[in-house]
Amino acid sequence: MKKINYFFAGFLFLLLLSACKGGGTNNRQTADISDKTVSDSGNIKKALGYVYYLFPSPAEVLTAINEGGLVYEPQLLNSIEKREKYVKPNDQYLNLGVYVADLSYCALFGRNNDAVIYLETIKRMSDEVNLSAEINNEFIDKVKNKENNIDSLEVITSEFFFKIVNDLEANNRQNDVAVISTGAYIECLYLSVNIVKKYSKDNLIIRKIAEQKHAFNNLYQYCKKHISIEDMSNSFSYLKQIYDTYGQFSEQKEKVKVKEEQNYHLTISGGNTTVITEAEFKLFKENITKIRNSITK
Amino acid sequence: MEPTYLQNTTGPSGSTKLSTGESAAADRQVSSASLSNLSAGSGLKKPNYFQTKKFKIFLFLFSLFSIISYSQDCGDYYNYHKWVNCTKTIKRNYKIYTQPKNTRIGINDTLTYNIVFNGNRDYIISFCADQIYYPISIRLLQPETGIELYDNATDDYVSSIGVGFYKTQNLLIVITSMADKLAKDKIKGDDGTCVGMIMQWKKIFNKIE
Numbered sequence: 001m002k003k004i005n006y007f008f009a010g011f012l013f014l015l016l017l018s019a020c021k022g023g024g025t026n027n028r029q030t031a032d033i034s035d036k037t038v039s040d041s042g043n044i045k046k047a048l049g050y051v052y053y054l055f056p057s058p059a060e061v062l063t064a065i066n067e068g069g070l071v072y073e074p075q076l077l078n079s080i081e082k083r084e085k086y087v088k089p090n091d092q093y094l095n096l097g098v099y100v101a102d103l104s105y106c107a108l109f110g111r112n113n114d115a116v117i118y119l120e121t122i123k124r125m126s127d128e129v130n131l132s133a134e135i136n137n138e139f140i141d142k143v144k145n146k147e148n149n150i151d152s153l154e155v156i157t158s159e160f161f162f163k164i165v166n167d168l169e170a171n172n173r174q175n176d177v178a179v180i181s182t183g184a185y186i187e188c189l190y191l192s193v194n195i196v197k198k199y200s201k202d203n204l205i206i207r208k209i210a211e212q213k214h215a216f217n218n219l220y221q222y223c224k225k226h227i228s229i230e231d232m233s234n235s236f237s238y239l240k241q242i243y244d245t246y247g248q249f250s251e252q253k254e255k256v257k258v259k260e261e262q263n264y265h266l267t268i269s270g271g272n273t274t275v276i277t278e279a280e281f282k283l284f285k286e287n288i289t290k291i292r293n294s295i296t297k
Numbered sequence: 298m299e300p301t302y303l304q305n306t307t308g309p310s311g312s313t314k315l316s317t318g319e320s321a322a323a324d325r326q327v328s329s330a331s332l333s334n335l336s337a338g339s340g341l342k343k344p345n346y347f348q349t350k351k352f353k354i355f356l357f358l359f360s361l362f363s364i365i366s367y368s369q370d371c372g373d374y375y376n377y378h379k380w381v382n383c384t385k386t387i388k389r390n391y392k393i394y395t396q397p398k399n400t401r402i403g404i405n406d407t408l409t410y411n412i413v414f415n416g417n418r419d420y421i422i423s424f425c426a427d428q429i430y431y432p433i434s435i436r437l438l439q440p441e442t443g444i445e446l447y448d449n450a451t452d453d454y455v456s457s458i459g460v461g462f463y464k465t466q467n468l469l470i471v472i473t474s475m476a477d478k479l480a481k482d483k484i485k486g487d488d489g490t491c492v493g494m495i496m497q498w499k500k501i502f503n504k505i506e
Contacts, residue, residue, distance in 0.1 A: 048471055049407030054395050056413055064415045064465070155392060162396045211465040214413040218467070221411070256439060256466075258446045265459035266447055271466040 053225075055218040057161040058097075058184040059104035059154050064211065065192045068204030072109040076191050077102045078296045080121040089129065093176055094235060094295050096125050097183025100161055104184075105191055107143070107153035115143050115153065119160075129176070131164060174226035179235045181219055183295060186238060188212075190292040193285040199278045206281060210274040213246040238291050245284055249274050386423040386457045391497035394420065403489035404430065407473040410494065411440060416465040419501040423457040427490040430474045431456070438469040461501055470494075 062070070078098050086095045103118040119140050142156050161184075168177045189209065196205050220243045227236045252273040259267045276284065387393075400408060414420060424433050432454030437447040446468070449455055454475065472492065 048409040048469065049473075050400075051409045051411055051469075052398060052400065053411045054398065054413075056395050060395065067417070158393070165396060211416065214465055214467050218411060218413055254464075256444075256446065260447075260451075263459070264449075264452050264455045264457070265461070267461040267463075268446065268466075268468075269463040271464040273464060 053218045053221040055181065055222060056215050057104070057158040058101040058181075058188050059107065059157040059161065061185065061188045061212060061215055062101070062104050062108050062191070063154055065188070065205060065208040066108055068206070068208040070108070070192065070195050070205065072105075072111065073191075073195060074111075074114065076194055077105065077114075077118075078187070080117060082296060083121055083125060086125070090179065090234060091295075092125060092129050093179040094183035096122065096129065096131075097180040097185075098187040098292075098296055099125065100157075100164075100180065101184040101187035101191070104154075104157045104161075104188075107157045110153060112143060112153070115157075116140060119143055126164075131167065174222075178219075178223040178226045182223065182235045182239045185216065185219055186242070186288065186292050186295065189242070189288045193281075193288050196281075196285070199281050206276055210249065210276050213249070213274050216243055216246055238295070241287065241291065245287065246274070249276050249280060251275070386421060386425075386495065386497075388421065388497060391421060391499045394496040394498045397493065397495045399491050399493045401489045402426065402430065402472070402474050402492045404474050404476045406489065407471060408492075409472075410470045411467055412470060412496070413467055414460070414462045414465065415498070416462050417500060418498045419459060419461045421457060421459050421497045422470065423495050423497075424472060424492055425456065425495075426474070426492040430476050430490050430492075432475045433492070434471075434473040434475050436471040438471060440467050440469050 056064070078095070080099075083095070083099075086092045099118055099122050103115055103122060106112075106115040106118055123140070139156065139160055143153065164180065165177050168174070168180075189212065192205060192209050196203060196209075199206065216239075220239055223236055223239055227233075252275055254270040254272065256268060256270040259269070261267065395412065398410065402408060422435070424435065426433060433456055434454060435447075435449040435456070435458060436445055437460070438445050447458070447460075449458060452458070472494075474490075474492075
């Protein structure tokens with residue numbers, strides 16, 4: 001009996017400890033925190049505190065580019081049969097991202113059957129990298145039941161991506177978030193640049209691709225914080241190449257104007273516009289295709 | 298050690314008080330039982346406090362409080378934005394944008410979100426936290442220059458604002474809990490609270506500039 005009593009007391013003590021520890025530390029570790037930034041220029045008078053870089057989901061990136069008029073070209077998607085080739089963790093995470101982007105692309109065009117196939121492939125890959133808790137049959141059923149409802153499919157795929165991100169971040173796996181997102185973003189660009197057959201200055205898809213500089217910048221900043229293991233250096237080098245290329249594109253500068261309206265609403269106009277020349281686009285397309293093919297080989 | 302959300306309220310402290318009271322009651326029970334046993338001369342062993350029913354109930358309640366306290370951290374609050382007052386701001390004709398984020402903030406703490414806003418869209422940016430941590434200051438800054446574009450101090454620290462964009466760009470959203478000294482006194486130790494952020498969007502302009 002005494003042993004049982006000691007067990008109770010020990011249990012009590014452990015519970016007390018667990019309650020005291022909470023998860024505050026964990027939260028701060030899992031958050032995307034950059035160094036404290038204080039501007040010396042005088043423009044930012046107060047410190048910014050912790051800076052969180054948030055980046056859109058692959059579905060959101062494709063939705064934004066689709067405003068330029070993407071088309072569905074299934075031959076561009078990465079074959080699901082290649083899944084078994086990806087054995088190394090880095091390849092698995094990168095291609096998991098690729099498949100998530102492919103899923104978003106199918107969903108964007110309401111291709112439910114293709115979307116379900118990709119979702120099932122993602123589920124199998126997720127099992128291999130211990131992600132399955134969040135990739136359950138509920139999502140597959142949701143996609144199946146949303147036939148011809150493109151808006152809902154887009155919402156579901158975005159939600160799906162952020163469930164993966166949240167699950168990984170909650171388990172201190174930002175490194176994996178970074179690699180999966182890198183794979184997904186590269187696939188989004190690959191699909192978009194290859195839909196453009198001919199360059200034109202006014203091509204809306206190209207303009208939308210140029211605008212993704214901002215999303216890439218935030219993903220790059222996030223990755224800079226979290227990709228540190230040598231095994232992951234490939235992923236970061238891919239991202240850095242794209243980030244550097246975006247940095248070389250010229251910018252048309254326009255002063256930002258703010259118009260305050262009623263009901264706590266304001267409108268922001270102006271701001272910089274990234275411009276890609278024909279030669280730059282050709283090179284960009286080649287590089288993106290090369291990087292993507294080296295990931296999915 | 299990092300402080301824990303709600304650790305200072307309902308969780309362990311409440312149950313610690315309970316333990317003191319229960320302990321005293323249990324002690325009294327043990328004493329009276331011992332006396333009656335002695336007087337009867339039965340020679341029975343003194344009942345152990347840990348064997349009493351009350352202790353078991355206390356243990357159960359304590360475990361429950363501890364588990365609740367442990368789970369109430371921002372890290373476990375990924376759905377926080379869905380059930381606190383953020384839900385009031387969700388509009389039907391808007392879509393949820395980017396990753397809703399829940400982070401810890403204490404009084405006078407500042408944190409910043411660097412967010413991509415797509416052009417030709419209207420966004421609603423909403424923050425929610427425990428009422429005691431209000432008002433929350435929201436400022437929008439340009440990342441490159443640090444120039445302030447908006448400060449909700451001009452709108453009585455409203456916690457939900459609408460912003461329309463013509464061009465895709467990044468903005469810094471800087472938030473600070475501005476709770477006054479009175480609130481600070483109420484929140485002993487200021488462990489901070491979880492702040493939920495949710496963004497929604499809809500397309501507004503047909504013309505791309």
